[in-house]
Amino acid sequence: MSAGADIAARTAWAEARGEGIAGMQAVLNVIANRAARPGWWGHDIASVCQAPHQFSCWLPGDPNGPEARAVTDDDPLFRSALSMAGRAASGDLPDLTRGSDSYYATTSTRPLWAAGRVPQIIIGHHAFFRVGLTGDGK
Template structure:
């Protein structure tokens, strides 16, 4: 390693650290009440989107922070201040960090059958009208046929 490699390595570490934190906070914000299986499923959707770059972004961080994609990041969401303050001492956030680390390491299998979209089962978004979810995990319905 040379001195020229240090900024590149530091930048890559910072990007990875930001991705881990952002993904974990998204999992916590979207599925903390769903436990390990539910957070795993949401992570699968985020990874599926990042693997197929499009309007939702080209990286895990971009996908998570894309406006109006994950309600936990909306400025008006009452849980957003909690999302920004949560610490690893919170058991659900510690679990989210574990799942996010596995996801970023490539060791988290896709349990959503390639889904790029999901919603809570108690809502009926217009984009899901006329479509059947490919899998329901906990209180979320997942779709792998949304363009």
């Protein structure tokens, strides 16, 4: 497995393990959608995942960061994330998000970037949006 796919699996697991397989797949879809359209958010899977302030699990002080770095394939959900990340990296993971490139947890405050936008879909407690893929050059 590539380093990028491993980072994507850790990102999806940390961001959405509480949402189960579909939630982790949706996060991987966002990562793949961003990597397919390089820009300010990164140019490949690894840089998309670790771009500053994009995925909370990689923010300094976020409690999911150390857990994401330490999780092993002994965790069944992480094994699933690894498998799906490999499929995402090869372009073979169905997109549940309808082409979304952004999301936020509906259990938190709606971020400013989501103001006035309608989600493409809501999966579990995450709302998914097309923000930078709308032809505005982002």
